[in-house]
Amino acid sequence: GDSVTQMEGPVTLSEEAFLTINCTYTATGYPSLFWYVQYPGEGLQLLLKATKADDKGSNKGFEATYRKETTSFHLEKGSVQVSDSAVYFCALQDDKIIFGKGTRLHILP
Amino acid sequence: SAVISQKPSRDICQRGTSLTIQCQVDSQVTMMFWYRQQPGQSLTLIATANQGSEATYESGFVIDKFPISRPNLTFSTLTVSNMSPEDSSIYLCSVMIGRIYGYTFGSGTRLTVV
Numbered sequence: 510g511d512s513v514t515q516m517e518g519p520v521t522l523s524e525e526a527f528l529t530i531n532c533t534y535t536a537t538g539y540p541s542l543f544w545y546v547q548y549p550g551e552g553l554q555l556l557l558k559a560t561k562a563d564d565k566g567s568n569k570g571f572e573a574t575y576r577k578e579t580t581s582f583h584l585e586k587g588s589v590q591v592s593d594s595a596v597y598f599c600a601l602q603d604d605k606i607i608f609g610k611g612t613r614l615h616i617l618p
Numbered sequence: 619s620a621v622i623s624q625k626p627s628r629d630i631c632q633r634g635t636s637l638t639i640q641c642q643v644d645s646q647v648t649m650m651f652w653y654r655q656q657p658g659q660s661l662t663l664i665a666t667a668n669q670g671s672e673a674t675y676e677s678g679f680v681i682d683k684f685p686i687s688r689p690n691l692t693f694s695t696l697t698v699s700n701m702s703p704e705d706s707s708i709y710l711c712s713v714m715i716g717r718i719y720g721y722t723f724g725s726g727t728r729l730t731v732v
Contacts, residue, residue: 543720552624552710552726553661558719598660606714606721610660 511536515599515609522589523617530584530612532573532599540601542566542575542582547596547611556584556597591616620645620713624724631701631731638697639727641711646691651721652684655708664709667694701731 516531534542544556544566557566562577571586582599594616599609621644631637641650649668653661664684665673673686687695698705711724 541720545720545723550728552708553723555619555720555722600720602720605663608660 511538511540511601511603511607513599513601513607513609515597515612517610518596518613519615520612521615521617524591525588526616528584528586528589528593528614530597530599530614532582532584532609534580534582534599534601536580536601536603538603540603542573543600543602543606544571544573544582544584545598545600545608547598549595553598589614589616591618619719620647620715620722622711622713622722622724624711624727626727627725628728629730631729633702633731635701636697636699637701637727637729638695639709639711641694641696641724643692643713645715647713647715648691649714650688650694651712651714652686652694652696653710653712653723655710655726657707661710664696698729701729703731705729706731 512535514533541560543558545553546556547553557568559566559575565574573582573584596611596613598611623642652664655661663676664679665675667673667686667688669688669691685697708726710726712721714721
């Protein structure tokens, strides 16, 4: 069945560092791909999405490109801030949505 | 996208009691989804609630433990019954407006059972 694998955390970076959180997927169809963010004490918020191969989703300085050839949707940000500290979930959606296990990100000032 | 109001935002409950969580959506949706997020874990789908029919439960979840109501197209409740400390989790409701828009989530209910 469909599945999502994302890098385990926690990931700890200094402010202004470059961020990559890896996400790969397995799917039989042509899913849409998403990154969700969960700030401390809150529910999930959609961060960005891509609905077909080679699409790039972007929001708040974060980017991810739908790579069909490598079945990946890695999340990147060029310069992280303390306020980016959160848990990030990669997800794919075909008939239903499937989440990765989440990656906790700590940004140190 | 939709806006979901979920309440309560948190509660501390005694073992053996029940808690009902409410979700109100600002637009009509066919399906609403209920998730559980155990501490440090990802989201697990509990059930899908369609208006006018019984909810569909995922493996490992039963109606007696997690009864769901869906009286109209904008509202749903999830009850966590006969609670034990193992039920301590965040519970989230969710809707999908369109396939390409992804899911919108409520802010979650953080439940602690003592």
